[in-house]
Amino acid sequence: MRVARARRRRRIAWAFAVVVGAATALALALTAIGDGVQFFRSPTELAALPAQPGAVRLGGLVEAGSVRREIGAEGRPLTRFRVSDGRTSVEVSYGGILPDLFREGQGTVAVGRWDGVRLDAWQVLARHDETYMPPEVAAALKASGEWDPAHGGPPPARRWNGLGDGR
Amino acid sequence: MAAEGSVPEVGTLALWSALVASLLAAWSGGRATPRPAAARALAGLAAALLTGAQLLLAWAFAVSDMTVANVLDNSHPAKPLLLRVAGSWASHEGSLVLWSMMTAWALWALARHMGPLGEAGPRAVSALALVLSGFLLFLVLTSSPFVRVPPEEIGPGFGLNPILQHWALSIHPPLLFLGYVGTAVSFAVAVGALWVGKVDRAWGAAARPWVGGAFVALTLGIGLGSWWAYEELGWGGFWFWDPVENASLLPWLLTGALLHTVAAVAARGVLRRWAVLLAIAAFASAIFGSFLVRSGVLTSVHAFALDPARGLAMLALAGGVTLAGLGLYAWRGGRLREGAPFAPWSRDGMLVANNVGLCAVAAVVAGGTVWPLIVEALSGTSLHVGPAFYVAALAPLALGIGLAMGPGPRLAWRRDRLTRTLARAWPLAPAAVGAAGASWAMGGGSWGVLGFGVAAWVLMGAVLDLAERWRTGALGRRGVGAVLAHAGVGVVAVAVVAMGLSSVRSVVLGPGEEVVHAGHRWIVLAIEDRTGPNFLERGARVLIVPEHGSFGREIWTSRRVFPVEGQVTTEMGSWRGLWRDLRAVHGGEEQGRVLLRLSSEPLAAWLWMGGLMIVIGAGLATWPKAASGRLCGEAVALAPGKTATHAGHRWTLAAGNGDREGWGVRVRISPAHGSFAVEVRASPGRAGRWERGWRVLRVAPLAVAPDGRFQVALSVGVGRLFQAAVVLSLTGAIVLAWRLWG
Numbered sequence: 001m002r003v004a005r006a007r008r009r010r011r012i013a014w015a016f017a018v019v020v021g022a023a024t025a026l027a028l029a030l031t032a033i034g035d036g037v038q039f040f041r042s043p044t045e046l047a048a049l050p051a052q053p054g055a056v057r058l059g060g061l062v063e064a065g066s067v068r069r070e071i072g073a074e075g076r077p078l079t080r081f082r083v084s085d086g087r088t089s090v091e092v093s094y095g096g097i098l099p100d101l102f103r104e105g106q107g108t109v110a111v112g113r114w115d116g117v118r119l120d121a122w123q124v125l126a127r128h129d130e131t132y133m134p135p136e137v138a139a140a141l142k143a144s145g146e147w148d149p150a151h152g153g154p155p156p157a158r159r160w161n162g163l164g165d166g167r
Numbered sequence: 168m169a170a171e172g173s174v175p176e177v178g179t180l181a182l183w184s185a186l187v188a189s190l191l192a193a194w195s196g197g198r199a200t201p202r203p204a205a206a207r208a209l210a211g212l213a214a215a216l217l218t219g220a221q222l223l224l225a226w227a228f229a230v231s232d233m234t235v236a237n238v239l240d241n242s243h244p245a246k247p248l249l250l251r252v253a254g255s256w257a258s259h260e261g262s263l264v265l266w267s268m269m270t271a272w273a274l275w276a277l278a279r280h281m282g283p284l285g286e287a288g289p290r291a292v293s294a295l296a297l298v299l300s301g302f303l304l305f306l307v308l309t310s311s312p313f314v315r316v317p318p319e320e321i322g323p324g325f326g327l328n329p330i331l332q333h334w335a336l337s338i339h340p341p342l343l344f345l346g347y348v349g350t351a352v353s354f355a356v357a358v359g360a361l362w363v364g365k366v367d368r369a370w371g372a373a374a375r376p377w378v379g380g381a382f383v384a385l386t387l388g389i390g391l392g393s394w395w396a397y398e399e400l401g402w403g404g405f406w407f408w409d410p411v412e413n414a415s416l417l418p419w420l421l422t423g424a425l426l427h428t429v430a431a432v433a434a435r436g437v438l439r440r441w442a443v444l445l446a447i448a449a450f451a452s453a454i455f456g457s458f459l460v461r462s463g464v465l466t467s468v469h470a471f472a473l474d475p476a477r478g479l480a481m482l483a484l485a486g487g488v489t490l491a492g493l494g495l496y497a498w499r500g501g502r503l504r505e506g507a508p509f510a511p512w513s514r515d516g517m518l519v520a521n522n523v524g525l526c527a528v529a530a531v532v533a534g535g536t537v538w539p540l541i542v543e544a545l546s547g548t549s550l551h552v553g554p555a556f557y558v559a560a561l562a563p564l565a566l567g568i569g570l571a572m573g574p575g576p577r578l579a580w581r582r583d584r585l586t587r588t589l590a591r592a593w594p595l596a597p598a599a600v601g602a603a604g605a606s607w608a609m610g611g612g613s614w615g616v617l618g619f620g621v622a623a624w625v626l627m628g629a630v631l632d633l634a635e636r637w638r639t640g641a642l643g644r645r646g647v648g649a650v651l652a653h654a655g656v657g658v659v660a661v662a663v664v665a666m667g668l669s670s671v672r673s674v675v676l677g678p679g680e681e682v683v684h685a686g687h688r689w690i691v692l693a694i695e696d697r698t699g700p701n702f703l704e705r706g707a708r709v710l711i712v713p714e715h716g717s718f719g720r721e722i723w724t725s726r727r728v729f730p731v732e733g734q735v736t737t738e739m740g741s742w743r744g745l746w747r748d749l750r751a752v753h754g755g756e757e758q759g760r761v762l763l764r765l766s767s768e769p770l771a772a773w774l775w776m777g778g779l780m781i782v783i784g785a786g787l788a789t790w791p792k793a794a795s796g797r798l799c800g801e802a803v804a805l806a807p808g809k810t811a812t813h814a815g816h817r818w819t820l821a822a823g824n825g826d827r828e829g830w831g832v833r834v835r836i837s838p839a840h841g842s843f844a845v846e847v848r849a850s851p852g853r854a855g856r857w858e859r860g861w862r863v864l865r866v867a868p869l870a871v872a873p874d875g876r877f878q879v880a881l882s883v884g885v886g887r888l889f890q891a892a893v894v895l896s897l898t899g900a901i902v903l904a905w906r907l908w909g
Binding site for chain 1: 551
């Protein structure tokens with residue numbers, strides 16, 4: 001009798017601990033999800049949007065010939081470039097040091113604030129592996145109709161900049 | 168010619184043979200009457216075969232055998248030898264071979280030391296052998312590294328990503344794999360206990376070293392990866408909440424929780440079912456994590472592209488293992504008996520709090536990692552969960568875990584009183600308030616104040632624990648280990664909070680120009696070219712001098728060009744110190760002036776020191792006792808003059824004497840069909856050995872039974888002669904191979 005009651009009490013305590021743990025994790029996750037979520041946009045989507053309150057993640061290809069390095073206030077470096085999905089391109093400005101694999105004509109992902117005209121990026125990513133295409137960039141290319149996976153692999157990097165011309 | 172041509176074929180044969188050996192080992196350990204000796208021998212065979220396969224693959228990389236597709240895709244003759252060899256486990260196929268080899272080693276170790284697990288031992292071996300067989304099947308059917316290249320495609324090799332050419336990255340994956348293998352062993356040990364339907368204190372004690380080993384290897388692997396990211400990428404920060412990093416964090420969190428639960432099982436017999444469930448969850452998280460990473464489902468800077476067939480096979484493997492574990496739990500878990508109940512305010516209760524906290528952290532990390540997948544599947548919207556989410560969601564949980572860590576280890580088992588805790592643990596409060604106040608006075612933000620406060624609370628908890636163990640004479644090896652590991656967590660917490668206060672600045676400087684940043688003058692001395700073994704580099708020599716000091720340090724930061732791979736990497740320059748790291752990163756050149764990212768990272772060194780403390784502490788706390796660690800074979804109780812038969816020998820207790828203080832036995836060993844005998848002596852902590860040719864026969868004393876009989880463990884192992892023969896033949900084989908192929 002006492003054993004049975006103790007067992008039941010223990011089960012209740014366990015259920016309680018699990019519920020508390022799960023509820024805490026869930027509550028924290030739900031309150032925090034607003035802070036951390038960055039929506040991915042292709043250049044075509046972003047260009048159509050007004051200024052955004054939160055962080056935006058822009059994926060596409062760095063337009064060839066668009067990268068300009070400047071020296072801003074207090075000797076700070078500033079880089080401007082355009083990110084394209086073959087149909088639309090969007091201007092990005094970035095005040096930090098670009099990753100090694102950042103190249104014109106290569107895929108990139110820029111994270112920053114969109115003011116309706118320009119993306120003020122605080123993070124620019126290129127991949128560790130230069131033969132690897134980030135899914136976001138691939139998605140942007142597919143969405144703009146520049147790459148149909150049914151007809152083989154992605155277009156070679158050297159052609160990316162010229163995509164969409166003549167249309 | 169024939170010898171050179173057959174390396175990949177021999178490798179394939181070794182993989183298939185290892186699969187057969189592993190399946191047979193699973194059967195030997197799993198049949199109605201298990202055959203431990205056969206399982207042990209087969210496990211050893213599988214380990215030897217897979218070691219051979221790994222060596223053959225490494226050989227193919229070392230000599231740049233470009234007829235092997237894996238070598239062609241991942242190596243280049245121009246790379247330094249050590250990096251070529253390390254390249255043998257950098258690819259998907261190679262890493263699977265390495266994983267299998269380590270699992271086979273672990274299988275062999277488990278088979279040799281299954282004694283303490285009792286009945287569950289052979290079952291655990293069988294379970295691990297089944298896991299190994301599953302991975303080997305995956306390996307030989309979909310991912311063999313020994314596939315030949317069609318002759319027309321043979322070329323000079325496609326190299327390896329230069330950014331991955333770093334010694335830490337050569338050993339980081341093997342260590343992480345070792346940790347994953349460790350979770351597989353914990354899983355097998357839990358499944359073995361479920362199989363026989365018995366989890367008790369002895370099981371807890373027997374499982375602890377395996378769980379501890381997994382935790383240590385995972386900590387080292389994650390720590391090295393993080394250190395590499397900090398040192399090599401140079402972006403500041405050591406953890407980026409990248410999905411791949413998260414995937415390795417999950418098994419670490421769950422294994423850390425399991426480590427504490429297993430300790431509770433060993434000490435008190437509580438939380439038995441939970442321990443089993445946690446072991447299953449830890450392994451499941453490890454393989455699902457690997458699946459997410461390897462399949463390319465997740466967007467990550469580390470992602471590998473993998474073809475869908477392999478992804479599907481891996482998913483099937485992960486799902487199969489997890490379902491098998493959970494199914495066995497559903498079927499047999501009800502049989503497990505729980506230990507005595509405990510009050511919430513007790514050491515047991517605090518361990519539950521630790522587990523709830525760590526599992527909640529794991530749940531948040533897992534949720535954040537798969538959230539983009541769920542959203543994309545449901546609504547087609549693509550999004551990314553950034554670090555801000557993890558920081559906001561995990562900081563309160565981390566603070567909670569830290570609060571429990573302060574007084575937790577000093578509470579009494581089963582039940583304790585709050586007033587007693589207050590009387591013993593009151594110094595926690597002034598330490599925490601003092602640190603928080605100091606941080607506030609120096610202008611830290613709210614997270615900084617809270618973080619330093621809780622870190623001081625944890626550190627003071629470790630100090631109190633140490634003092635009390637010292638006073639009561641309970642400062643054994645395990646105690647020191649636990650205190651050290653907890654102090655390490657405190658040190659890591661200090662570093663994590665401090666590194667949030669790092670200061671960064673990007674500047675453009677020409678030769679001779681300087682800038683003041685973080686209390687130091689940064690002077691560019693020169694911009695110049697240099698040549699390396701397989702790269703060319705152009706960079707800047709930067710002199711860092713404290714503003715109010717006279718001595719400084721010259722550092723070199725550059726951009727390297729690797730002509731073979733056609734890639735560029737950045738080499739960071741840094742002045743490391745106990746209190747801060749000063750770092751400069753080369754960001755390219757602009758009209759004869761160099762772009763530099765200057766940063767000061769306070770207390771960065773503490774992060775790695777704290778990590779090392781956790782590793783050493785966890786190792787000390789979980790390493791098995793010397794006597795039981797060497798045990799395998801059979802435990803028997805013998806009265807003087809009585810004989811036991813084990814492994815084809817007759818073991819007679821010639822004499823035994825002593826009491827609790829000190830005792831010893833003399834055992835006469837003779838072959839079952841022989842006329843001669845040898846007598847060995849054994850006393851606690853000192854096993855008796857008879858080197859008999861290829862084998863060694865061991866007598867390890869366990870205890871004096873109340874009825875005056877002596878409990879000893881009898882075992883047979885690989886003798887020194889055999890070990891010497893193995894070393895000699897391996898050396899001979901290497902020399903021979905060198906002469907033949909070199």
